Amino acid sequence: GAVVSQHPSWVICKSGTSVKIECRSLDFQATTMFWYRQFPKQSLMLMATSNEGSKATYEQGVEKDKFLINHASLTLSTLTVTSAHPEDSSFYICSARDGRDRGNQPQHFGDGTRLSIL
Amino acid sequence: GNSVTQMEGPVTLSEEAFLTINCTYTATGYPSLFWYVQYPGEGLQLLLKATKADDKGSNKGFEATYRKETTSFHLEKGSVQVSDSAVYFCALYNFNKFYFGSGTKLNVKP
Numbered sequence: 001g002a003v004v005s006q007h008p009s010w011v012i013c014k015s016g017t018s019v020k021i022e023c024r025s026l027d028f029q030a031t032t033m034f035w036y037r038q039f040p041k042q043s044l045m046l047m048a049t050s051n052e053g054s055k056a057t058y059e060q061g062v063e064k065d066k067f068l069i070n071h072a073s074l075t076l077s078t079l080t081v082t083s084a085h086p087e088d089s090s091f092y093i094c095s096a097r098d099g100r101d102r103g104n105q106p107q108h109f110g111d112g113t114r115l116s117i118l
Numbered sequence: 119g120n121s122v123t124q125m126e127g128p129v130t131l132s133e134e135a136f137l138t139i140n141c142t143y144t145a146t147g148y149p150s151l152f153w154y155v156q157y158p159g160e161g162l163q164l165l166l167k168a169t170k171a172d173d174k175g176s177n178k179g180f181e182a183t184y185r186k187e188t189t190s191f192h193l194e195k196g197s198v199q200v201s202d203s204a205v206y207f208c209a210l211y212n213f214n215k216f217y218f219g220s221g222t223k224l225n226v227k228p
Contacts, residue, residue: 006161032214043207043218044162093161095216105152106211111161 003027004096006110014118015086021079021113023094030096033077034107035069038091050077074099084117091115120145124208124219131198131226139193139222141182141208149212151175151184151191156205156221165193165206198226 003026013019023033032051036044050056050071058064066088068080077096081088091114095107125140143151150169154162166175171186180195191208203226208219 034216041221041223043220044216045218046215049215097214105164105167106150106214107216109154109162112159114159 002098002108004030004094004108004110006094006113008113009111010114010116012116012118013084016083019081019084019115021081021092021094021115023077023079023096023110025075025096025098025108028096028098028100028108029074030077031074031099032097033071034095034097035067035077035079036093036095038093038112040091044093047079081115084115086117089115089117120149120210120212120215120217122208122210122217122219124222126220126222127205128223128225131224133200133226133228134197135226137193137195137198137202137224139206139208139224141191141193141219143189143191143208143210143217145189145210145212147212149210151182152209152211152216153180153182153191153193154207154209154218156207158204162207198224200226200228202226 005024007022035047038044047062048056048058056069071077093112095109152167153165155165166177168175168184174183182193205221205223207221210217
C-alpha cells in the first residue's frame, strides 16, 4: 500500500519548452503533496507544498512562475517547468501524505523524474 | 532551526565489513528521524526510522538509535554486502516537513 507514482520517469526536451510532471497517489488520498529537487550528488531540497484545492506554498528562492504546481484532486499533483532551460535540468521527486496517516512514514515518495534540457 | 549533517562520502568498504555512517541533527521540538536509501536512478526508499529518544530503528541488518543527548542518529550494519551499495540519506521530520542530509555514497567491493 501507499504507492506514489511519478510520470514520466525521464524526459529530454529542448530549451524553451514547458514540461509537465505528474505525481499520483495510487491507493490513498493525498491531502498534501510535496515537490523536491535533487541536484547531482546532492540532497533533496523542498521546492513547494501543495494542498488539494488551494495554491501551493513555495520555499524561499523557488520561482513560482517557473515551477507551476497544481493539485486538482486528492490523488494528483502536477509540476510544470515553464520555458525550461539547461539549468532546470535535475531530478525531481514528489511525495504525498496520506490523509488518514496510515503507513510507517509521514510522506510516501515517488521514484522521481529525471529532466534533461538540451 | 532544523538541519541534518551527514558524514561526507564516498565510503568504500569490502564485503562483510562493518559500516557506520554518522548523522547529527539540530531541531526544535520533538522530531522523528529517518534513514532513506537511494539506488542509482531511483527515488527514496525508507530504510528505518525512530520517532522518539532512545528508540532503535532496524531493517535488513541496518540499525540506528535516536540519541537525544548527542543529537545523533548514526547508521550501522555489522556486515555489508555488495547489494548495499547506494546513497544513504539521514532525514529529520518536524512540523510536517522533511529536512535531508547531503547523502553518503556507499561503495561495497566484493
